[in-house]
Amino acid sequence: MNIVRGLIGGAVGYILGAALLMTIRVATGARAWEVESVSAGAWMFALIGWLLAVGVWRYWAREWFGLELVPYTTTGWRRYLDFDTDHKVIGIQYLVKFLTMFFMAGLFAMLMRYELMDNGEALLDSGRYNAIMSLHGTMMVFVAVAATVGAFGNFVVPIMIGADDMAFPRLNALSFWLIPPVLIALTVSFVSGGYDTGWTGYAPLSVESDVGGLFFNLAFFTLGLSSIIGALNIIVTVVTMRAKGMNWMRLPIFVWSIFVTSILSLIFTQFIALAMLMVVLDRTAGMVFFDPASGGDPLLYQHIFWFYSHPAVYIMILPAFGITLEIISHFSRKPLFGYKWAVGGLLGIMGMSMFVWAHHMFTSGMAEALRKPFLASTELISIPTGMIFLSAVGTLWLGKIRLELPMLFALAVLFNFLIGGITGVFLADVPVDIQLQDTYFVVAHLHYVVLGGGIFGLFAAIYYWFPKMTGRMMNDRLGKIHFWWMMVGFNVTFLPMFIVGLQGMNRRVADYTPDLVGTNRVISMAGFFLGTSFVVFLYNFIYSWIKGAKAPANPWGARTLEWQVPSPPPHENFEVPPIILADPYGYGEPDSDHADLGIGTLPKIQETVEA
């Protein structure tokens, strides 16, 4: 099987790389085997070996050497395990992969909440707690960064712009197949004792951490590689593959959000890769970027890290904004209010996100003079963010609102992000931040943004596009149960975290002062409640995929292109390339039509005829 082949290829790559590095080490007079130095270099060879064996060689690289390509004959569900280049297959691959990662990281959160039910150490000692906390944070960040873009950026963006696939289908497959090694690296890291630095991996702690820390660095580095390739592909796709007539001001807002997100990814991901690489070099090659005793600077790491990781917050949240506005327009049966302002808001956030990173460093010891400019730039970013809310509020007003499942999640994104955004204003205020930095107030804030905004957005997208992706409807009643269960669980879990943070509980601790036990119990109970809501989701997701009611082409009556083709869409998406006549938001406008799909290909017309 394909994945077994890939694993063998990876192992062979690792051995070859290790042999090469050990030869070099011996030649330079060093001890041949040193697990970190050898593994760090051999990882790159292992990646190449994995990729070649998993399909790059058969379906792609052979032609570089004048050989015949192996014809792609995989069919049925096995396509999801193969090096498939159909953007729809890749979208589903991303979705399943990252949902798996999401649930694993969620289980780690449950362990943490169990430990935090009481002060003192119960189930986990500090070392284990730190390892699990770090892995939870890392995996959730990976999910938040890549799940929505990977799954829906791939599946729906090409259809929404009227294209038959991504611009570089093989590169697309390659960027997906870089994800399993990320999970492997994290597993190796966990098995070899984990790392205790949190997902932020601040130097010099991360330089000194156990070997698990190295594999964390390699995992993040590899994910970065995948993100950059994926972002490039989406940007080229949106720029060059739009259907005739799909000019920029007619793009669905979700496409805009994925496009802007991809630009952020393309520009900034290299900085996290750099930060990880520098730590790896400090660890393995005796370089001293972050070692003050040799002239290095620990603050350098934080600057490079946050130079990526602040924009990364918008990489996590902009797709959720996009899907929220998209859904609100279709389910309010009204044109997206202030479309240009919404696009402007996305672009404004993109531009300004480059100038706010040091708000994570107000207490880091950086120069005092930097505090005011970063305070100001951070507070100003609420202006473009406000434009997103402007568009949402204006669209709902006087609409004909349908509280279907995707709409419920979209409204939840607005509610949760309102809290996340406003508390962000508090944290950008330096005097307040001095007290609240590194407390549970920050933990609550970031979960409101990333989970309440980003992940609720992901679930909105899942419920919205599930019929298109699978050709089946999700069970509505179970979906609504899941929604309310998750929404209540989420808010009861994370609202009290603001309080314990204000009361002086610092983050990343397995132990805390006794006066906070009561509130922490409430948080833990609510956390378990939130965790179990996903059992309902998972059951619904799997059951509906196999046995759900057949989905029509357009169950929501939405106007964007993906709903005008059958569910699931045929391989080429459209029989003939569609011609775009107007933007997709012409609700209530007589004679408004988004697209001409070519004669005879309008599934709608057929349905109308049948009726």
Added chain:
Amino acid sequence: MSRYSSKAGRPLHDVVAFRIVSGGEQESNTRNRLVVVGVAWLIATVLGWWAVTAYDWHPFGASREARITDEAFDLLMLMAVPIATFVLVVIGYSLLRDRDRGQDVDGPPIRTNRTFVVGWLAVTTILSIVVIITPGFSGLDELRAYPEPDLVIDVKGERWSWEYTYAESGVQTRGTLMVPIDTRIMFRISSTDVIHSFWIPAFRIKMDAVPGIITTTMVTAEKLGTFESADELRVQCAELCGVGHARMWTGVSVVTEAEFDAWLEASAG
């Protein structure tokens, strides 16, 4: 087409069936809606203000810096309430009044509204700038107001303990941090290994201890107390530094100047 449903498709060319109302009727209708929303917003805001001022957000505070920080927080809270209530009331009103109740029709094709957009942009811009000026810049300036220390204490973070050295007297301790009340104190903070963070919750001060550099922060304690009287009176490491991180704390005692001098003398001897 009947009522929309999850099972049925919908024609691409939607039947446009929103109710066309005469200009005058529409205007009075809009005015009514705005009045209701406005009144609801006012009520929600007043209730919100009442709630956030009635609730005590802050733990025990014992310094001049705590007053500045808590005031900034309270001011932000007062500013946040009308924004949050506005968004929630408008959305809530729409959700109550503007539902499709089986009519299966589209809403009015409103693409934008100049007054609303300009107003929204103006308000968010002004608010952002106000927040930057106060409590942002003003609070920072207040914190920096008295840069001349009466007492300097060197703080060294080391996995996983704190060491305090009173600069003039050379007295050193790894136990409770003793500070005199009403004295301008400067902490000079350093680390010998990884990054720690010197945080005293009751004082609302926090500054990282970074290997290789010396960072500073200043405080004036205004209330007497000990860790036993309030657990916010502790030095807590706030930057993850390894397994001992959570336990990297010591108590803080705020004492009178006379008591402090006596303690210093006893410790020096």
